[in-house]
Amino acid sequence: MSTVDPVIAPLLQARSLAYARNEEPIFGPLDFALAAGEVVLIEGDNGSGKTTLLKVLSGLLEPTSGEVLLHGEALTLAKLSHQVALLGHLLGLKLELTALENLRFAIGLGGLRRGITPQLALASVGLDGYGDQPLRSLSVGQKKRVALARLLLVPAALWLLDEPYANLDRDGIELVNRLLDHHARGGGAALITSHGAYAYTSGTPRRIALQAAA
Amino acid sequence: MKPGSTSAACAALLRRDLTLIWRRRGDALNPMLFAIIVVALFPFALGPEPATLQRIAAGTIFVALLLAMLLSLDTLFRSDLEDGSLEQLVLSPHPLALLLACKIAIHWLTTALPLIVIVPLLAQLLHLPDRVLPVLLVALALATPLLSLIGAVCVALTVGMRRSGMLLTLLVLPLIVPVLIFGAGACNAAQTGLAFAAPLLWLGAWLTLALVLAPLAAAAALKISLT
Numbered sequence: 001m002s003t004v005d006p007v008i009a010p011l012l013q014a015r016s017l018a019y020a021r022n023e024e025p026i027f028g029p030l031d032f033a034l035a036a037g038e039v040v041l042i043e044g045d046n047g048s049g050k051t052t053l054l055k056v057l058s059g060l061l062e063p064t065s066g067e068v069l070l071h072g073e074a075l076t077l078a079k080l081s082h083q084v085a086l087l088g089h090l091l092g093l094k095l096e097l098t099a100l101e102n103l104r105f106a107i108g109l110g111g112l113r114r115g116i117t118p119q120l121a122l123a124s125v126g127l128d129g130y131g132d133q134p135l136r137s138l139s140v141g142q143k144k145r146v147a148l149a150r151l152l153l154v155p156a157a158l159w160l161l162d163e164p165y166a167n168l169d170r171d172g173i174e175l176v177n178r179l180l181d182h183h184a185r186g187g188g189a190a191l192i193t194s195h196g197a198y199a200y201t202s203g204t205p206r207r208i209a210l211q212a213a214a
Numbered sequence: 215m216k217p218g219s220t221s222a223a224c225a226a227l228l229r230r231d232l233t234l235i236w237r238r239r240g241d242a243l244n245p246m247l248f249a250i251i252v253v254a255l256f257p258f259a260l261g262p263e264p265a266t267l268q269r270i271a272a273g274t275i276f277v278a279l280l281l282a283m284l285l286s287l288d289t290l291f292r293s294d295l296e297d298g299s300l301e302q303l304v305l306s307p308h309p310l311a312l313l314l315a316c317k318i319a320i321h322w323l324t325t326a327l328p329l330i331v332i333v334p335l336l337a338q339l340l341h342l343p344d345r346v347l348p349v350l351l352v353a354l355a356l357a358t359p360l361l362s363l364i365g366a367v368c369v370a371l372t373v374g375m376r377r378s379g380m381l382l383t384l385l386v387l388p389l390i391v392p393v394l395i396f397g398a399g400a401c402n403a404a405q406t407g408l409a410f411a412a413p414l415l416w417l418g419a420w421l422t423l424a425l426v427l428a429p430l431a432a433a434a435a436l437k438i439s440l441t
Contacts, residue, residue: 058305059305060301060304060305060440060441061441062441084305086301086302086305088298088301089298090296090297090298090301091297091298092297092298092299092301092302093297093298093299094230094234094293094297094299095297096233096234096237096238097230097233097234097237101230101233104226105226105227105229105230106302107226108222108223108225108226108227108229108230109223109226109227109302109303109306109308110306110307111307
């Protein structure tokens with residue numbers, strides 16, 4: 001256990017973090033820290049372990065060695081409480097439900113950020129008026145936007161976004177960048193993975209490069 | 215209820231799953247149809263003599279209901295795993311065992327309860343004596359939640375595998391055989407005029423134990439399945 005003061009400790013810190021599946025190394029060892037207000041890009045080729053890294057950081061997978069510290073404290077699923085939001089390849093949305101029903105469920109599960117409603121969140125991802133449509137009838141990109149609206153609603157300081165730009169049009173990519181800026185200005189932090197085809201355009205974000213393990 | 219509190223999370227999960235089942239209510243009727251068909255076929259196979267049917271009535275209804283519930287067990291966590299909702303549940307700040315207990319409760323409410331409601335009809339089809347019906351209903355009220363709970367643990371263990379249906383059946387069947395023996399045993403005892411309280415009390419004791427332990431076991435198994 002670390003005794004770092006949680007006020008000055010970085011939001012997220014990885015210490016010689018590594019993960020191996022069946023003795024086969026997937027990534028690492030990695031050392032990095034993420035402060036509040038920072039957006040960091042994880043870059044790497046397909047199969048270099050970007051998704052696995054996000055799963056380890058969110059606590060879904062146990063690291064093989066090393067540790068993840070959240071506010072200076074060791075990360076366990078039990079301690080995650082409202083701090084981390086994960087947006088993976090699987091969006092975690094129900095196709096039979098409407099966009100608003102999906103968002104209301106997310107709020108019930110994760111809580112609600114101050115000063116925002118599901119309708120407002122949908123409007124800010126450009127889906128005003130789609131709230132009562134079953135998700136099944138929306139396009140892949142629109143579903144992704146609903147999942148982005150969920151990030152706006154849930155009061156998590158750390159966003160872990162796996163390929164947030166995939167399936168989005170030019171406006172959508174712009175939207176993700178705006179959301180990330182907004183989140184960072186509000187004292188949040190985000191880790192996003194990208195295989196390099198799109199990039200975070202505002203400023204020059206810090207990058208963490210992952211290489212496929214030989 | 216404050217958004218983000220554990221009670222709000224359980225309420226949201228209950229509301230979401232009930233809405234989902236309502237939107238797919240055609241599928242939800244399948245176990246009921248299955249049980250009716252199985253029970254209705256027995257008189258055709260064994261002949262319509264009331265004496266024969268009476269002897270097998272309680273056991274047949276018991277088996278038909280347990281198999282009907284097995285049909286819907288595989289879907290308990292599958293859709294949540296496939297669309298990523300399960301990751302969101304695991305990552306939520308609430309105890310996973312409690313959230314799974316809600317899902318198990320919904321499974322019981324939407325599959326077992328409708329089945330128990332049609333049991334008087336099935337009993338009539340097989341000429342079950344009227345005095346045995348209450349015993350059968352009590353036995354089923356204790357045995358079906360046990361199946362939901364035991365089944366949930368097995369589903370949580372196998373949900374990570376593709377085509378786990380057969381494996382799931384093999385895992386669940388030996389575990390529910392005692393439930394069947396005690397449940398149907400109580401009905402047979404009541405039918406022959408013997409004391410039937412003991413097997414029912416045993417079922418009640420197991421149910422109490424499973425209510426506490428099964429959600430915890432299912433949560434642990436599910437975390438293993440996700441890795």
